[in-house]
Amino acid sequence: MLVRGRARGISPSPAPAGATAGRESVTRWGDRVTHAVAAVAGMVPLGALAFIVIVMVVSAIPAILFSGTGFFTGSVFSLGSVYAPPIHHHGLTAPFGASYGALPLILGTFVTSLIAIGLAVPISVGGVLMLSEWLPRRAQSFLSLFLELLAGIPSVVFGIWGVYTFGPFMAAHVYPLLTGLGTVIPWLKGPVGAGQGLLTASLVLAIMVVPIVAATTRELVRRVPTLAREGALALGMTRHETAKVVTIPYVRTGILAAALLGWGRALGETMAVLFIIGNVLNGYPQNLYLSANTLSATIAGTLDGALTDSTGTDISALAEIGLVLLVISLVTNFAGRLVIRRVSDQALPVGRGV
Amino acid sequence: MSEAMGLAGTRAESAEGTATEGVSVRNLGVRYRDRVLLEGISTEFRPRRVTAIVGPTGCGKTTLLRSINRMHDQAPGMRVTGSVSIDGADIYAPGVGVRGLRRRVGMLFQRPNPFPQSIADNISLAPRAHGLVSRREAAHLVEERLTEVGLWEAVRGRLNASPFHLSGGQQQLLCLARALALSPDVLLLDEPTSSLDPATTEHIERLITQLSERVTILIVTHNLAQAARISDDVLFLMAGRVVEAASSRTFFNDPGDERSRAYVSGRIG
Structure with a gap:
């Protein structure tokens, strides 16, 4: 001006x-x-x-x-x-026999990312609350370092680990136990397969998303005003009661935003999922243990083949998948930002004057 | 109720006949790492009286106040030495829990800090956590305490609403009602009206005077006129030490220390 x-x-x-x-x-x-x-x-x-x-x-x-x-x-x-x-x-x-039905990929994307975020949010939030209430500052920053290291691992490394170590281990030792829950959740009935499938991909995604959600939650918990927490402590409330009465209500909306951001990451994650999920392109798996596919993994996994199509329609189909993924990502991102804006508008109303 | 709920040591000490009522501070020192915040503080706060703690900014008024409900316990690097006794029982003695102590010693802060919970829950959560009232009795307690602080008529229709829509003064009254819900024996007020308008300030001052019939009140204030209006006794601190402890009348009319005289007349502050 x-x-x-x-x-x-x-x-x-x-x-x-x-x-x-x-x-x-x-x-x-x-x-x-x-x-x-x-x-x-x-x-x-x-x-x-x-x-x-x-x-x-x-x-x-x-x-x-x-x-x-x-x-x-x-x-x-x-x-x-x-x-x-x-x-x-x-x-x-x-090309002869081409068919571009993407519903299993869309569902696969939503199922893996939702299971991942559904596991990652309670683990991160519970973990951060417990650590911030119980651990001294120094131990907290030590653990934060580990979180940041976890966030920095390239996703392809997660993919290799998932496909060679984590998946086979889960299929051999953990999934057989989960089939016991099959009577409650039908999708958990056997067979458990070899460890390449929806559930293994979801679990690895959860591990990848935890650092994002945990780091955001940690910032939110740090921003809860001391004055607000002291109000509860001065009434003789325990740390646990203080967390329940003051800290959690203060960070609740922010955690929703963190979950949406983490969900965005899980939706778009490609390499790890491509390695782990088993890449099935025709139809649906009969349970959560078996192979399926997601939008992003399909693009990465089939691009090579699509490039050999001289009509160009195969590539166009992958572009349409990309467009759907883009729209989903933009929507979750916008939603996350809207929530964050609402939170900062409310701006922790402690001690607001007359 | 408050007598029955005394500190663990209270009754034993009364049996020995050494119990003195009120808050007694003996050679209290508070350090933050290498910095001395308070040193050699020894004073008595008379029971059911209002004592104003005054002094220049940074002289340790709030630090002293927070020693009396052990709020320094949470802060890393804070070290408290000496002793503080309430009705004859040392609150820093081993085995004394802060939970029971803070049930008996309420606190009001410089700025209102209601819980991010409903107005009713702001009053009833702490008594329920302490097992003082049942869920059914809580509703009655809410009305009783809100009435006592004069907030009932204003909020009776929106007990389930957020307290953050109330004015700052109403929020502070809610916090006072919240503290009173535990029937404390001692109230620590840390500049409770510094962020409030004159009308609410006057209202709170009147409440403080009424409450002093049954509660021992310690109030930190920057406002000497307020100290003169509501306090029975004055404790004047400078640089972490007691300069003078006297009745209000003496302190404001005929202070015994030259520095008190200078402070009262506004030459230092």
């Missing part, structure tokens, strides 16, 4: 008109450059997002026309065969 006013007030040209004016014009010129750089930098994220959305929509159009609503209802996702003459459908060409 000030910069613009000054620029207009003097002269549109930066040419120096004396010693003082000369120095001022340098400042103005610097301001302009800064302005321009800032404007461009500010536009980059917006432009990149718009560009991605446009490219995805345009690339997906052939597949959208080819399958119509079949994309959301069909249960077989097949790229077809490039060794047979292509087929024509709705005025489009696709």
Whole structure:
């Protein structure tokens, strides 16, 4: 505001008109450059997002026309065969036998990410509350370091660990016990398979999401005003009662936001899931132990094959999957941000004056 | 009820005949790491009287107040030496639990800090946690305490609503009612009206005077006029030490220490 006013007030040209004016014009010129750089930098994220959305929509159009609503209802996702003459459908060409039914992938994405977040949230929140109430500061920062290390492990490492170590172990020792719950939750009935499937993927996702949710929760708990907690402590309430009466209500909405952010991560996670989930592209698994697939893992797993399709419709189908994933991610992210905004609006109303 | 609920040591000491009523502080020292916050504090707070703790900013008023319900226990790096006795029983003696102590010693803070719970729960949660009332009796207690602080008419229709929609003054009254719900013997007030409007301040001052008929009250205040209005006794601190402990009348009219004289007349502050 000030910069613009000054620029207009003097002269549109930066040419120096004396010693003082000369120095001022340098400042103005610097301001302009800064302005321009800032404007461009500010536009980059917006432009990149718009560009991605446009490219995805345009690339997906052939597949959208080819399958119509079949994309959301069909249960077989097949790229077809490039060794047979292509087929024509709705005025489009696709490889022989191609079928772009993505419902199992959409469901697989939601089931894995929801199980993951459903496990990760109580573990993170319970853990953080217990640690912040019971452990001294120094031990807390030591454990925080571990959380950050956990967050920094590349997902491909989680994938390898999941497929070679964790999955087989669970299938051999834990899943057989879980089948006992099959009478309550039918999806937990056997057979348990070899450890590559929905449940193993969900559990590994949960481990990957815990650092995100836990770190956010830790910040929220730290931001609970001391004054609010002391109100409970001064009434002789225990730490446990204080957590229940003061701390948890203060962080509740924030934890919802953290859960949504963590869920976004679980929705989009690709490599670990691709390794672990078993990559089945036709139909649904009969229980949670068996192989399935997700949207992101399908893109990564079938891209190679899709690139051999000269009609381009296979790639377009993957673009449509990407578009669906993008929409889901944007929606969860926006929802998370809305919740966070609401929380910061309420801004911890302790001690608000008259 | 409050007599029956005394500290574990109270009755034993009364039997020995050494019990003195009120709050007695003996050679109290408080350090935060290497810094001395309070040193050599020895004083008596008379039972069922209002004692104003005054002094310049940073002189240790709040630190002293928080020694009396052991709020320093939670803070790492805080070290308390010496002793504080309530009705003759040392509250820092081994085996004395802060839970029972804080049941008897209520506290009101500089700014209102109601629980993020309903208005009714703000009153009833602590008594229920201490097992003083049943769920059924709680409703009666809520009305009784809110009536006592003059908030009942204003909130009776929205007992299940959040307290954060109340004005700051109403929130502070709610916190007072919350403290009173445990029937404390001692009330620690840490500048309870510093964030409030004059009308609510006057209302709270009147309540303090009424409450002093049954509760020992210690109030930290920056407002000398307030101290003069409501206190029976004054404790004047400077730099973590007691300068003067006297009745209000003496302190404000004929202080015994030159520094008190300077403080009362506004030359230091």
